[in-house]
Amino acid sequence: MQSSFLRNIELWLSAAGIAIILLVPRLIGAQNDAYWQVAVWTAASIGVLHGLIIWGVRQRQRQVRHAAVSDIRNMLKDRINNRLSCITLNVSMIATAEETLEDVRDIEESVKTISALLDAISEESVQDWKATYAVVLDRPQRV
Numbered sequence: 001m002q003s004s005f006l007r008n009i010e011l012w013l014s015a016a017g018i019a020i021i022l023l024v025p026r027l028i029g030a031q032n033d034a035y036w037q038v039a040v041w042t043a044a045s046i047g048v049l050h051g052l053i054i055w056g057v058r059q060r061q062r063q064v065r066h067a068a069v070s071d072i073r074n075m076l077k078d079r080i081n082n083r084l085s086c087i088t089l090n091v092s093m094i095a096t097a098e099e100t101l102e103d104v105r106d107i108e109e110s111v112k113t114i115s116a117l118l119d120a121i122s123e124e125s126v127q128d129w130k131a132t133y134a135v136v137l138d139r140p141q142r143v
Contacts, residue, residue, distance in 0.1 A: 013053060017046040069123055077118040084111040 005012060025038040088111055091104050 013050050017050055073121040
């Protein structure tokens with residue numbers, strides 16, 4: 001669970017930036033036109049620093065999200081492949097006729113396809129899936 005500070009870091013950084021922009025010219029004793037020149041340079045510096053901090057925070061969020069997707073993909077792959085292996089083994093044990101062998105080959109091909117789909121799970125594939133099924137996902141669920 002994130003702290004209130006981290007959930008609202010953009011607001012805190014903006015407030016701190018404004019305070020610094022207003023305080024720096026006073027702290028160095030700038031007067032009249034010099035006051036505004038110092039304020040402008042301070043604002044530009046704060047803007048650059050603010051941008052770098054936000055970029056760093058977003059990079060970290062991307063890394064955490066990527067790691068979570070990877071963990072979920074590996075967990076799903078392990079669990080689903082275990083079940084698919086059981087299905088394949090059970091079907092192959094009862095396969096005797098030529099048509100049943102064809103069914104076993106179809107099941108094995110399906111297992112390979114499902115495994116490949118599991119390998120392809122990524123942030124991008126989830127976004128693509130959401131975009132494809134947005135109409136269905138946005139519909140209120142009837143119970």
